[in-house]
Amino acid sequence: MRLTPDQSSRIRRKPRVEFTFDDLPVSGHDGESLMVALMRSGHLHLRDAPEDGGARGAFCCMGLCQECVVRIDGTVVESCRYAVAQGLTVTSLRQKS
Amino acid sequence: MTKIYDIAIVGGGIMGCASALRMAEGGMQPIVLDQGDLGQGASGANAGTLSLQIKRVRLMPYALKGHHEWEAMGEAVGFHKTGGFTLAFTEREAALLHERQTLKAEAGAPITFASDRQIREAEPGLTRKVLAASYCPEDGYANSSLTGQYFRRRLRDAGIPYRERCPVSAADPAKEGFNLTTPDGSVHARRLLLAAGAWLRPVAALLGVELPVQARINTVSVTERLPPLVSTVIGHATGLLTMKQKSNGTVLIGGGWQGRGTPQEGRGHVMAESVQPNLALAQYALPALANARILRSWTGFEANVPDFYPLAGALPGVENAFVLGCVRGGFTIGPYIGKLMGDFIMGREPQLPLFDPARSFDEETT
Amino acid sequence: MMQNTDIAVIGAGPAGANAALTAARHSLSVTLLDEQPTAGGQVWRAKSTAILDAPNTPETVAGSRLRQEIDDSLVTHIGAARIWQIERSEKGWNLYVLRQGRSEVLHARALIIATGAREFVQPAPGWTTPGVLGLAGATALFKQEMTLPGKRTIVSGTGPLVFFVASEIRRLGGEVAAIITPNSRGDWLRCLPAMVSRPDLLLRGARWIADLILGGIPIWWRHAVTRVEGQTQVASIEFRKLTADWSPTGPARRVEGDSLCLGNGLLPATEAAQLAGLWLEYSLQLGGWVPCQVADGGTDIGGLFLCGDGTGIRGAAAAEIHGRLAGLSAVQHLGADTRAERDRLRAAFHRAARFGMAMTSLGIPRPGLLRLTTDETIVCRCESLSRTDIAAEISSGAGSTNAVKSGLRAGMGPCGGKFCQTTVARMIAETEGCTEADVPPPTPRPPLRPVPVAALAGDFRYSELPIPKPAPL
Secondary structure (H helix, E strand, O other): OOOOOOOHHHOEEOOEEEEEEOOEEEEEEOOOEHHHHHHHOOOOOOEEOOOOOOEEOOOOOOOOOOOOEEEEOOEEEEHHHOEOOOOOEEEOEOOOO | OOOEEEEEEEOOOHHHHHHHHHHHHOOOOEEEEOOOOOOOOHHHHOOOEEOHHHOOOOOHHHHHHHHHHHHHHHHHHOOEEOOEEEEEOOHHHHHHHHHHHHHHHHOOOOOEEEOHHHHHHHOOOOOOOOOEEEEEOOOEEOOHHHHHHHHHHHHHHOOOOEEOOOOOOEEEEEOOEEEEEEOOEEEEEEEEEEOOHHHHHHHHHOOOOOOOOEEEEEEEEEEOOOOOOOOOEEEEOOOOOEEEEOOOOOEEEEOOOEOEOOHHHOOOEOOHHHHHHHHHHHHHHOHHHHHOEEEEEEEEEEEEOOOOOOEEEEOOOOOOEEEEEOOOOHHHHHHHHHHHHHHHHOOOOOOOOOEOOOOOOOOOOO | OOOEEEEEEEOOOHHHHHHHHHHHOOOOOEEEEOOOOOOOOOOOOOOOOOEEEOOOOHHHHHHHHHHHHHHHOOOEEEOOOEEEEEEEEOOEEEEEEEEOOEEEEEEEEEEEEOOOEEEOOOOOOOOOOOOEEEHHHHHHHHHHHOOOOOOEEEEEEOOOHHHHHHHHHHHOOOEEEEEEEOOOHHHHHHHHHHHOOOHHHHHHHHHHHHHHHHOOOOEEEOEEEEEEEOOOOOOEEEEEEEOOOOOEEEEEEEEEOOEEEEEOOEEEOOHHHHHOOOOEEEEHHHOEEEEOOOHHHEOOOOOEEEOHHHHOOOOHHHHHHHHHHHHHHHHHHOOOOOHHHHHHHHHHHHHHHHHHHHHHHOOOOOHHHHHHOOOOOEEEOOOOEEHHHHHHHHHOOOOOHHHHHHHHOOOOOOOOOOOOHHHHHHHHHHHHOOOHHHOOOOOOOOOOOOEEHHHHHOOOOHHHOOOOOOOOO
16 A cells, blocks of 8 residues: 555546547547647657757646647647647658658 | 057947957057947847848948948858848839839849749749839848857957946046046046947937937847748838748848837837737738747837938047947948948048038938 | 726736735726636646546645636636736736737736746756656646656656655656655755644655655655656666765766656746836845845836746745735725735735745755756757857857847747756856856747737738838938
């Protein structure tokens, strides 16, 4: 019996929705942030830094650092502040080879 | 024994530093003083536009020389010669464009009128609503925020002493010239050059001279990095828009929209009611900007006197004192007119005539 | 959103929300704005709508209670609102607010700024690798999304957050690989006198630590992360012991993990206050640069009030009371006499601040901390500028944060200098032989957050463009 119990099984979430990230299918729970859906699916490398191409991903989780940005409908958005939705088409700011 | 400099230059922007370098080359021992960082005033806050299409007719020869200076400074100041278009969207603007650009071409600038096809081939991203446009292949831009660091390096390399964050609070006559009071102690110099830009009025007042210097508060905005949208510098027949995309992808948007504030307060304030129409016009001209995010807006002071010609010459009523500033198009012309000023102070004939600060300032009608 | 309000409050955390609730009890219209959809700030950040049910914590209870209070009150709460510009007007203040892709103006007679804190992370090699989160960032992630950053997480930093984050990882079913903290047990013992005023928090912290020890998770006191390894994701970290002044010493050790939570204390978020016209002053005890302020949330600018961690890191309990004080001060400014009420709150504010400031003291940087940032470490994340790049700029004469920013772009990127300017300032101070108090941050510029051009352009009609006097020819 731990002093800090594992409460993960007591968390209930909304059903999943499907979206795409660089044409790859990803699912997330309706209403959670894009950043988190991507994190849970193992997509931590969200973009490449402009000058040196270094891999970057979520950092501050509160809309300040701009490291978690992705592109939706031609606009760059902070994935930590954008909710997943069914059918969303998300592209990364990674340098495509 | 305190050191006596040949000349103290109050104001370490482009003009002050360019003059200092010229005079040091000529064997003088200047010192440069600035209330803040070098190039922190207009020199470092503008949109960096180097466009002959917005220069005054009489100043065109100076602007052409200025462009050569910037080209020589090159990569160190982020100089790019991209060519530039000035756009007109209405009949009135087209008429204004035609009249004015013709006169500027006659004054020596290689300006031509662009055909519809020329614009669409050069700038496919621009709106199709352009009614008329002029073009100048000499136009381009530099990175104004690199100005300070560039001149700091040049002054150091030339062994010219400079003091930053060192405002001058008094300038009194002394044996052999002037005694300047600063937080870092007194500075003693035989002669003085006032090159304090938007702060020329209070600085000249230290010597009891009234200069009718006013300052406009120009607003500039910059976007996040974007894919290539535009490759030349874009202007507007009324001057209300300047736009350029830098090599790092950010787009700089200006147009002289006014912020609020006075040089005495230190810095100007951005006004939302100026930024919004400025950006709306930019989006009108370049629709792809709609999705771009603005990261930062700021203001810079642009000094002028009532006739909008430079102050460049002896300071009225004070021996051994000079003044340089208020050049319309000062960013472009600054490096060149600084050299002329240095020559003048050293008793040499400047290559082009200067502008007597003691003249009468009746506003010219154009 | 209505266009006029008596009092606008920026920030719906414990400070701002309490300021709004207090003011609304005095027959004034109050508008409470926050960029999050719901109130709570960072400390009581609400769960996302994706979470239907989850066990309560002291934070969720406090947050729910606050949100309920706001719902039951006359406060107009506007969530998902990003203020991008603040201007003084004849009658008070104009706030430019980005909402749903459009910019709107809110006119307020008085303004209360309660923008809270953000975190400071000392750059170390590899800190930009995906899988590295800020320590406070991790708390935001856990509170809002209850999701882990990886399968095996290293937790490192100063102050209580390091134990809170480790505990939350365990509570969410994750694995804590190790805890690495520059603080020593002695540093914590020295905080005890201030902590005894809050036996509940003391007990809670003790439970976290006891749980970690019982769980066999190593706690490396007086150590720090010196390198993050991994190309596109964290693979392991290297860490070393620190001297008393926090210089890395001794052999490097390694711990494997796929994620790292890293932080070195909180900084007041002062941009909005600066934009409103306030100067900053330096206070080590309050976390660094704070807006110039007077008693009871007042300032030297008429109609401008401040409260909470944005004025200095004093913690949530003090923020609640500070919010009430600021709310009352704003009410006083608009006509009613609230002196007696404020007199009754002041002592409680100072008492509550003791605990928070003791926690802040654990993050006060020591000279050796800057050594974690090696020459090749990226300091400006946005522009990928290393310590060497910035040092070169400083040694060629850039003697202020504004000058470094102009020369190199450090601070000109999308984050606006939030994550680099403190380190740049400390580098300048070290080079110039002065203290951080002598190197103020650069001037912040609007917009306070990135704003799409379309939102700023609004409904533009070309015919409405003003026709300026033609420029002199």
